[in-house]
Amino acid sequence: MSADRTDVCIVGAGLAGLACARFLTRSGIDTRVLEASDGVGGRIRTDVVDGFRLDRGFQVLLTQYPEPHHQLRIDELKLCRFEPGALVRVGGRFHRVSDPLRRPGAIWDALWAPVGTIADKARVARLFLDLRRTTPRELLRRPDRSTVDELRARGFSPRMIDAFWRPLFAGIQLDPDLEVSSRRFLLILSMLAEGDVALPAQGMGAIPTQMAGDLPDGTVTLGARVASITDDGVALVDGRRVTARAVVVATEGPAAAGLLKVRDPGSRPVSNVQFAADEAPIPDRLVILDGERRGPASNLAVITNVAPGYAPPGRALISVEVPGPLAPDDDELLEAVQAQLRDWFGGAVESWTHLRTLRIAHGHPDQRPGFSPKQAIRLGEHRYVCGDHRDTASIQGALYSGRRAASVVLADLHR
Numbered sequence: 001m002s003a004d005r006t007d008v009c010i011v012g013a014g015l016a017g018l019a020c021a022r023f024l025t026r027s028g029i030d031t032r033v034l035e036a037s038d039g040v041g042g043r044i045r046t047d048v049v050d051g052f053r054l055d056r057g058f059q060v061l062l063t064q065y066p067e068p069h070h071q072l073r074i075d076e077l078k079l080c081r082f083e084p085g086a087l088v089r090v091g092g093r094f095h096r097v098s099d100p101l102r103r104p105g106a107i108w109d110a111l112w113a114p115v116g117t118i119a120d121k122a123r124v125a126r127l128f129l130d131l132r133r134t135t136p137r138e139l140l141r142r143p144d145r146s147t148v149d150e151l152r153a154r155g156f157s158p159r160m161i162d163a164f165w166r167p168l169f170a171g172i173q174l175d176p177d178l179e180v181s182s183r184r185f186l187l188i189l190s191m192l193a194e195g196d197v198a199l200p201a202q203g204m205g206a207i208p209t210q211m212a213g214d215l216p217d218g219t220v221t222l223g224a225r226v227a228s229i230t231d232d233g234v235a236l237v238d239g240r241r242v243t244a245r246a247v248v249v250a251t252e253g254p255a256a257a258g259l260l261k262v263r264d265p266g267s268r269p270v271s272n273v274q275f276a277a278d279e280a281p282i283p284d285r286l287v288i289l290d291g292e293r294r295g296p297a298s299n300l301a302v303i304t305n306v307a308p309g310y311a312p313p314g315r316a317l318i319s320v321e322v323p324g325p326l327a328p329d330d331d332e333l334l335e336a337v338q339a340q341l342r343d344w345f346g347g348a349v350e351s352w353t354h355l356r357t358l359r360i361a362h363g364h365p366d367q368r369p370g371f372s373p374k375q376a377i378r379l380g381e382h383r384y385v386c387g388d389h390r391d392t393a394s395i396q397g398a399l400y401s402g403r404r405a406a407s408v409v410l411a412d413l414h415r
Helices: 015-026 066-071 104-112 118-132 147-153 158-172 182-194 206-213 253-260 330-351 395-414
Strands: 005-011 031-035 046-049 052-055 079-081 086-090 093-097 197-200 220-222 226-230 233-236 241-249 267-277 287-289 299-302 316-323 353-365 383-385
Touching (some): 005 015, 005 233, 005 395, 015 206, 015 395, 031 241, 052 267, 052 316, 052 353, 066 395, 086 158, 118 158, 118 182, 147 158, 147 182, 158 287, 158 316, 226 241, 226 253, 241 253, 241 395, 253 353, 253 383, 316 330, 330 353
Parallel strands (some): 005 241, 086 287
Antiparallel strands (some): 046 052, 079 197, 086 093, 226 233, 233 241, 267 316, 287 299
16 A cells, blocks of 8 residues: 555445545545455456456346436446346246336237236336336335335235246345335336336446546555454554544445444345356347246346347357355256256257356345435444445445445545
8 A cells, every 4th residue: 555544544445435435535535445355346346257248246237326327427338228128937938028108019018928917017007107206205205114015015916926026126136035125126116117227338347447447546455454443544454554534434234344343234145147158048138037936046137138248259148146045055056047047948058158156145235124225324433334235225325325425524524
């Protein structure tokens, strides 16, 4: 590190930490970011393996999120968009389900898909109309309950809940049991109702790379693992110390809880299995949902149908999500996923190349009913915290939390 003394020391170079650092450095505050790993981005990273761009899990950017438009140069990310809707696997076939308000031409496919009843499809339309008429702030003020209780209260049939809502939000919120806060569910669904689901052309890691590139040289130190917060800064595991007027802990929830001695927000785990193929199993830019719930995979996306730059020319990249408790053995998980995919796509799956399996213990913070965003940033004199576990578990929440932390730190330093 170029110096052992700074105005603000930020622990963690994920999206929240990078957002906080950008606002502080632009305000003239000397800032150091200490990152334990070998790169920036936290959970939002992209690795290049044999010419494939592999995100660390199936991650997407919702274009309706307001904060990315404030903090990122969106045009430089060259976003590639999924088609609104999904292919739902039911009765041994794939059925297209689209938002009739955004894709009126697909209304008949949606109506006749054996995913819920005709009344269920009408309830979906009413739900989307409700979300379009309601601001995010108003959604977050509604009574909170589990997602499944919200859907039942809106009259959705068990068949619709199991075939569509469970696999959809198993992927989005890592919530196959629909036990996450209905406030968060409605907020995310409102983003889907009005915006697109997108991927940066060069991988999700392009987001933190852009943010880190805006920081002054020497701001971020990699391979710097913090052992503890001290009275006047931080102590690293290698014995070094950094003195700072303020310390911001911007790690994921469990690590932040350990450093700050606060309640662990909990974790929602997920496994991700990635394959390469000579040919895409489907031509669509749609996510596939396991409406039959035979598992273990709840959803699948052919990434290169959306963003061809994720793979070498003439190759397809397939990403499979398995939310829920982590399997004890990678080989057993791979065999179970391959068996499910052979049922979907036949013998062609035998020729797919397994690229890697990720088992992610902390995919999202666990935000159940009683959820309230914008939790406290200031945790004592000269100590602060930010991250998606302090807001909504999303890219929006991480970016906004980092910006909010910077504003609190700036006010305290100036005072």
